[in-house]
Structures are given as structure tokens and as C-alpha cells.
Amino acid sequence: MSSVTDSKMLRFANRVAVITGAGGGLGREYALLLASRGAAVIVNDLGGDTKGGGKSSAAADKVVQEIRDKGGRAVPNYDSVEDGEKIIETALKHFGRIDILVNNAGILRDRTIARTSDLDWDLVHRVHLRGSFLVSRAAWPHMKKQNFGRIIMTASAAGIYGNFGQTNYSAAKLGLAGMSNTLALEGRKYNIFCNTIAPVAISRMTEDIFPDEIKPLLKPVNVAPLVAYLCHEDSEETGDYLKSAVGSENVSMRFKVRWQRANGAVCLKSDQGITPESVRDNWEQITDFDESSNPSSVAESMTTILDSIRQAQSAPPPSGPPVTSDNPSDAVGHVLPTNNFEYTSRDVMLYNLGVGVSTQQSDYLKFLFELNQDFCVLPTFGVIPAFSALQSLLSGDVPGMNSINPARILHGEQFLEVVKPIPTSGTLRNEAVVTDVLDKKSGAVILMDINSYDENNDLILHNQFSTFAVGSGGFGGKRSSDKAVVTVKPPDRAPDASMSEKTSVDQAALYRLSGDYNPLHIDPSFAAMGGFGTPILHGLCSFGFSGRHVLKTFCDNDVSKFKAIKVRFSGVVLPGQTIQTDMWKEGNRIYFRSKVVETGKDCISGAYMDITEGSQLSQTSSSVGALKSDVVFTEIGKHLAADANLYKKVNGIIAYKITNGGSLAKTWTLDLKNPTGSVYEGNPKSAKADATVTIEDADFADIASGAKNAQSLFQSGKLKAAGNVMLLMKMGR
Numbered sequence: 001m002s003s004v005t006d007s008k009m010l011r012f013a014n015r016v017a018v019i020t021g022a023g024g025g026l027g028r029e030y031a032l033l034l035a036s037r038g039a040a041v042i043v044n045d046l047g048g049d050t051k052g053g054g055k056s057s058a059a060a061d062k063v064v065q066e067i068r069d070k071g072g073r074a075v076p077n078y079d080s081v082e083d084g085e086k087i088i089e090t091a092l093k094h095f096g097r098i099d100i101l102v103n104n105a106g107i108l109r110d111r112t113i114a115r116t117s118d119l120d121w122d123l124v125h126r127v128h129l130r131g132s133f134l135v136s137r138a139a140w141p142h143m144k145k146q147n148f149g150r151i152i153m154t155a156s157a158a159g160i161y162g163n164f165g166q167t168n169y170s171a172a173k174l175g176l177a178g179m180s181n182t183l184a185l186e187g188r189k190y191n192i193f194c195n196t197i198a199p200v201a202i203s204r205m206t207e208d209i210f211p212d213e214i215k216p217l218l219k220p221v222n223v224a225p226l227v228a229y230l231c232h233e234d235s236e237e238t239g240d241y242l243k244s245a246v247g248s249e250n251v252s253m254r255f256k257v258r259w260q261r262a263n264g265a266v267c268l269k270s271d272q273g274i275t276p277e278s279v280r281d282n283w284e285q286i287t288d289f290d291e292s293s294n295p296s297s298v299a300e301s302m303t304t305i306l307d308s309i310r311q312a313q314s315a316p317p318p319s320g321p322p323v324t325s326d327n328p329s330d331a332v333g334h335v336l337p338t339n340n341f342e343y344t345s346r347d348v349m350l351y352n353l354g355v356g357v358s359t360q361q362s363d364y365l366k367f368l369f370e371l372n373q374d375f376c377v378l379p380t381f382g383v384i385p386a387f388s389a390l391q392s393l394l395s396g397d398v399p400g401m402n403s404i405n406p407a408r409i410l411h412g413e414q415f416l417e418v419v420k421p422i423p424t425s426g427t428l429r430n431e432a433v434v435t436d437v438l439d440k441k442s443g444a445v446i447l448m449d450i451n452s453y454d455e456n457n458d459l460i461l462h463n464q465f466s467t468f469a470v471g472s473g474g475f476g477g478k479r480s481s482d483k484a485v486v487t488v489k490p491p492d493r494a495p496d497a498s499m500s501e502k503t504s505v506d507q508a509a510l511y512r513l514s515g516d517y518n519p520l521h522i523d524p525s526f527a528a529m530g531g532f533g534t535p536i537l538h539g540l541c542s543f544g545f546s547g548r549h550v551l552k553t554f555c556d557n558d559v560s561k562f563k564a565i566k567v568r569f570s571g572v573v574l575p576g577q578t579i580q581t582d583m584w585k586e587g588n589r590i591y592f593r594s595k596v597v598e599t600g601k602d603c604i605s606g607a608y609m610d611i612t613e614g615s616q617l618s619q620t621s622s623s624v625g626a627l628k629s630d631v632v633f634t635e636i637g638k639h640l641a642a643d644a645n646l647y648k649k650v651n652g653i654i655a656y657k658i659t660n661g662g663s664l665a666k667t668w669t670l671d672l673k674n675p676t677g678s679v680y681e682g683n684p685k686s687a688k689a690d691a692t693v694t695i696e697d698a699d700f701a702d703i704a705s706g707a708k709n710a711q712s713l714f715q716s717g718k719l720k721a722a723g724n725v726m727l728l729m730k731m732g733r
């Protein structure tokens with residue numbers, strides 16, 4: 001059949017193609033070319049006229065005969081594209097499958113809008129838009145099942161630019177481009193690719209439109225190679241807007257068409273609100289394409305818009321021209337706008353749920369019930385206030401960040417130090433700076449240090465975020481930084497402990513509600529742009545899981561023992577996968593590493609958690625012992641809260657030390673200036689007590705004897721004994 005002998009020749013052996021409207025013009029050329037390359041072809045043509053009237057089998061039969069005469073395989077089909085199921089059934093009946101669908105059939109009923117009848121409108125839409133939908137829908141389940149499909153939609157320059165007298169046709173044609181982009185998104189994970197072409201060629205439908213002198217340049221035969229390429233399994237193209245082709249005997253041209261969007265202007269609210277005048281006054285900037293972008297999805301388009309709006313809301317109106325540097329190193333030292341992060345106990349509980357706390361766990365109440373006396377913040381929540389400061393990194397105001405593709409930003413590493421206990425609600429002020437930018441060749445690493453302060457200006461949290469911008473390396477920057485908090489290697493022995501937990505398929509959907517709305521974690525099309533087959537889990541969500549594993553195993557969930565944590569995100573986790581954390585204890589440092597059980601690959605490496613000295617005791621004593629002290633403190637706290645007025649004359653902070661076998665077990669502090677009399681656990685070293693009460697071993701042991709866990713202690717009523725401790729303490733005062 002073909003004279004091309006190159007071994008790299010694109011062949012279609014075992015592929016079955018349906019070409020609609022293949023009785024002549026472009027459709028015929030597609031059918032002939034695909035058949036000559038080995039495809040079995042269904043030549044569909046209703047055999048009507050160009051206005052949609054009449055019916056005949058002659059056109060399809062003729063093309064089928066042409067193919068067979070050359071040794072190819074073809075079967076005719078005479079159904080309307082509105083009978084999409086029947087067309088696809090013909091392919092299945094004769095060849096057992098359907099791999100390629102070229103939606104090519106079309107009619108014209110050109111009129112200016114005033115003269116376009118309902119019928120003119122409807123017929124054009126029924127054939128082009130509805131017909132392409134119906135045949136594609138019929139083919140879809142078969143393509144999905146076999147994990148392969150290539151679909152072509154036929155649009156037109158009239159759809160892109162408009163064309164006099166073609167209201168109905170141009171609307172249908174642009175509609176096909178929209179449909180194609182959506183099928184591309186829905187089909188990607190099944191290896192079903194969909195593209196739209198806008199061919200320029202002479203056919204029955206266009207022979208009256210073009211002047212005679214250029215007609216020889218517009219041969220349908222030259223459009224067919226583009227369609228064949230897009231339908232081949234080697235082509236990775238999908239949903240990339242419109243491709244157009246023009247061809248003559250010796251030359252032909254093909255190009256992509258894409259949407260371009262001006263950077264636009266953010267219209268700020270004046271005393272009169274956001275007014276039509278603010279649009280008028282910004283018109284030049286709104287329509288200025290000197291600075292522009294080419295968003296290729298709703299997600300990408302929305303991300304930049306939202307970033308601009310957020311930025312405009314938190315920053316004063318820009319005084320100078322936008323920053324345009326493309327060298328990421330130029331960002332070093334840039335101070336991001338200070339921002340406040342306000343949160344409530346609801347945010348804390350939402351976060352805790354997002355990182356896997358469940359009512360199935362024994363001590364869930366302190367993490368999921370705001371009225372529980374021990375209600376507390378998981379220490380890894382400490383990244384959440386700081387995260388809110390990161391958003392402005394890609395706002396366009398940070399030098400060097402223009403070249404960073406937001407769809408390809410991954411979380412690289414994270415360091416968090418909890419300097420003072422994290423309140424269960426409040427407002428923290430973030431101060432963020434771009435500390436360093438590293439050139440890792442395969443990507444750029446952006447280090448950002450963020451300090452979070454409470455309303456008294458006390459430093460509560462220190463974070464160092466390290467983001468890995470994939471594909472943005474090679475700008476000639478340095479490779480390492482002495483300002484980076486380094487990762488560590490675990491000891492060279494079997495882990496001291498391991499814990500594994502399955503994440504939920506909805507884990508990312510839940511975690512994002514804590515403030516990281518990156519579409520990468522929820523929107524398949526955005527994930528696809530980043531090179532992922534499916535949305536991935538937030539790095540900080542896996543971080544929360546691993547952090548909980550360490551906290552549970554070595555601190556018995558006592559959050560006060562947490563000091564600092566460092567991790568590297570070395571691999572991707574998908575929602576629904578199982579995270580296993582292997583841990584090694586060396587003094588007050590717990591080395592750990594997490595892997596995805598289903599793949600065996602590491603997702604967190606080089607990691608450690610530093611804990612305070614107190615934790616050693618809970619480590620060396622049995623877990624029942626650790627639980628006892630928790631129960632005692634719970635009860636003491638309850639009494640102190642209730643009887644706070646007894647201590648009013650102290651009017652300061654009382655620290656309570658519990659000793660166990662002569663060692664310090666735990667220190668609690670009570671702030672009597674706090675009108676609610678709430679009790680919190682404090683760091684023994686930093687507790688500035690106005691008075692100290694020490695509870696001796698005997699009482700401690702008595703109270704907890706026979707108790708297996710906090711729940712049973714509460715239920716058994718043994719906690720009443722804690723009243724004695726209170727009495728003792730009061731006497732001690």
C-alpha cells in the first residue's frame with residue numbers, strides 16, 4: 001500500500017478507526033491514509049447534501065471500494081451521526097473494537113443572524129455538536145475499557161474568529177473545541193486523548209468560499225497527516241487547543257492555536273465600591289498583551305487570578321512597575337508581606353482530622369473535642385499558621401519568581417520548631433523571608449523562613465519551608481546553603497519501632513481545608529499538568545501522619561514533649577495509600593523515615609523529631625505509667641480550674657511538679673491571671689512560677705493503681721481519689 005519504508009513509520013496495525021462524513025473531502029483523505037497505514041476503517045457517510053438534505057449509500061461505498069482496491073480493510077456505514085451507537089456498533093461487529101474516532105461530518109446553512117431560522121440553527125448544531133457528542137459517547141466505554149482511544153473534533157477558524165453569515169456554524173465549531181478540551185481531561189487517565197483541528201481545505205462545503213486562485217493550495221490530502229499523527233499511539237498530544245493545517249502539493253503548514261490572556265488589572269475598591277469607572281480607568285492595562293500568559297486549564301487560569309486578588313487584598317496598591325526578573329536567585333532576601341493568621345478550636349480539630357486523628361483511637365478526645373480538659377493542638381499544626389504567609393511567593397511581586405510554574409511546585413523539605421506551646425485558638429503574626437534559592441538543575445529549591453508571633457509578640461513557631469520547583473533549575477545558582485536546616489541519616493540498625501496507618505481516599509480533600517488549596521491535590525487536570533496521573537497528597541499531610549506516629553510511639557501523645565521536627569519529602573503519596581513510619585531513638589532525638597506500603601517507596605526521609613527531656617521518663621516507664629500521670633494531671637487541672645479563686649492572692653503562675661521515683665515526671669502551670677482559670681502544660685525549664693507545689697510519689701501511685709487507661713479511670717470513679725491530691729496540694733500551699 002504505502003511506499004514509505006522507514007522503520008519509524010507510524011503504523012496503525014490492529015487499530016480500528018471510525019471516520020464520520022468520510023464519503024468525500026477531508027473525511028475521505030483521513031480514511032485513505034489511515035487504511036494505507038494498516039487501520040481497519042468504518043467509512044461513515046449519510047450521503048446527504050451539504051445542507052443536511054437527502055440520503056445515499058453511494059459516497060461511503062465508493063471510498064470503501066477505493067480502500068479495498070488498494071488492499072486495505074474498510075466497511076461502509078450510512079447512519080446519521082445522531083445515531084452514534086449504530087456507527088460504533090458497526091465497528092465492533094466487523095472489527096471487534098474501536099480505537100480512533102474522527103468526528104468530521106458536517107453541514108452548512110449559512111445566513112446572517114436576522115435570517116437564520118430555528119431550523120438553520122438546530123440542524124447545524126445537531127450534526128456538528130450533538131452528532132460529535134453522540135458518536136464520542138458511544139465509543140467512550142470501549143476506549144476506556146481497552147485503555148486506549150484517540151478522538152478528533154473538527155472545529156474551524158470560523159469558530160475562533162467568527163465568520164460573516166455563520167452564526168450557527170461558528171457557535172457549533174467553538175463548542176466542539178470546548179467539548180474536546182473536557183474529553184481530554186476526562187480521558188487522560190484512560191489513555192484516551194482528544195484533540196481539535198481547524199482544517200483549512202477545499203471540500204464540498206467550502207468550495208464556494210475561497211477565491212479560485214488559492215484553491216490549489218488548499219488540498220484536503222495535506223490535512224490528513226496531522227490527523228493521522230494525532231491519532232497514533234505515539235502522540236502524547238491532548239486537549240491542547242486547536243491545531244490548524246493548510247496544504248498544497250509541495251508544502252503544508254500546521255500550527256497550534258492557544259488562548260492568550262493579558263495580565264490584566266486588579267481594580268481596587270474605592271469609596272464608591274468597585275465601579276464601572278474603575279474598569280474604564282484600568283482599560284489600558286486590562287487590554288495590554290505585552291505582559292501575558294497562556295493558561296491551559298480552568299485551574300491554572302484561576303490560580304493566577306486568585307493569587308493576584310489575594311495579593312492585592314493584603315498589600316498596599318503597587319507603586320511601581322511589576323517585578324519581571326526571571327532569575328530565581330533574585331528572590332533571596334525578599335521579605336514577604338507580614339500577615340496575620342487567626343484560628344479557632346474548629347481549625348485545630350479540622351487539622352487533626354486532616355492528618356488522621358480518628359475517633360477509633362483511644363485518646364482522640366483531647367484532639368477532637370474542644371470541651372475536653374486536655375484539648376490540645378498537635379504540634380505539627382505549627383506549619384499551618386506559617387503556610388498562610390507563603391501564598392504571596394508567586395504573587396508577581398517577588399523578584400525571580402516569574403519563571404516558576406505553579407503546577408510543578410512540590411514541597412521539598414520542612415523544619416518546624418515549637419518555641420512556646422501553641423494555643424488552641426488565637427491570632428499569630430507571620431514574618432517571612434526568602435532565605436535562599438538553590439539550583440538543583442532538575443529544579444529550583446526555594447528556602448523560606450517564617451517566624452510566627454502571638455499577640456504579646458512572643459515567638460511561638462519557627463518554620464523553614466523548602467519548596468522544590470520542578471523544571472526551574474539550571475539558572476546558574478548555587479547548589480547548597482548553610483542556612484538550610486539539614487536532614488539526617490537514621491542509625492544503621494533495625495528500627496526501634498514502626499507504625500503504619502492507611503490514609504483515606506479523601507485525605508487530601510479533607511486536609512486542604514486547613515489552608516493549602518493547591519489544586520494539585522484535588523483537581524486531576526491540574527495534577528496532570530504537573531505530570532501526575534492523579535491528585536497527590538499534601539506533603540504536610542504525610543508529615544502530620546508521620547509526626548503523629550512518632551508522638552504516639554515515644555511521647556504517648558503528650559504534645560508538650562515536642563520540640564522540633566525536620567523532614568524531606570522524597571516521594572509522592574496518593575490519597576488512600578498506607579504510610580509506614582520506622583523510628584529509631586537516640587537520646588532526645590527520634591530519627592524516622594516513612595514509606596508508602598503499597599509501593600515500598602520512601603515518601604519521607606532524612607527526618608527527625610526532637611523531644612524534651614521529660615519524654616525520657618515516659619519512655620523508660622511503662623505506657624501504663626505514662627497514662628497514670630496524664631490522668632492525674634487531668635484531674636488536678638479540673639480541680640484547679642474550678643477552684644482558681646482559692647489562689648487569687650497569688651495572682652500569678654503556679655507551677656506544679658510531679659515526681660516519680662525521685663525524677664521529675666511532669667510540670668504543669670496554672671495562670672491565675674487567666675479569668676477562665678485554664679490549665680496548661682508547660683516546659684519545666686521555662687515555667688516561671690510564682691509558687692511551686694510538689695506532689696510526692698505515694699499519692700501519685702495510689703490514685704492510678706489498678707487503672708489500665710484514662711477511659712477506665714474515669715468510668716471506674718477512681719478519679720475521686722485525685723481530690724486527695726488536691727487537698728494535699730492546698731495544704732502544701
Ligand SMILES: CCCCCCC[C@@H](O)CC(=O)SCCNC(=O)CCNC(=O)[C@H](O)C(C)(C)COP(=O)(O)OP(=O)(O)OC[C@H]1O[C@@H](n2cnc3c(N)ncnc32)[C@H](O)[C@@H]1OP(=O)(O)O
Nearest residue numbers: 390393410411412413440442468518538539569570571572
Ligand atoms: C508558593 C506556594 C508554596 C507551596 C509549597 C508546597 C505546596 C504543596 O501544596 C505542594 C505539595 O504538598 S507536593 C507533595 C509533597 N512533595 C512531594 O511529593 C515531593 C516528593 N519528592 C520528589 O518527587 C522528588 O524528591 C523531587 C521531585 C522533589 C526531586 O527529585 P529529583 O529531581 O529526581 O531530585 P534528585 O535527582 O533526587 O536530587 C537532585 C538534587 O535535589 C535535592 N533534592 C532531592 N529531593 C529534594 C527535596 N524533596 N527537597 C529538597 N531537595 C531535594 C537532592 O539532594 C539533590 O541535590 P544535591 O545533589 O545538591 O544533594
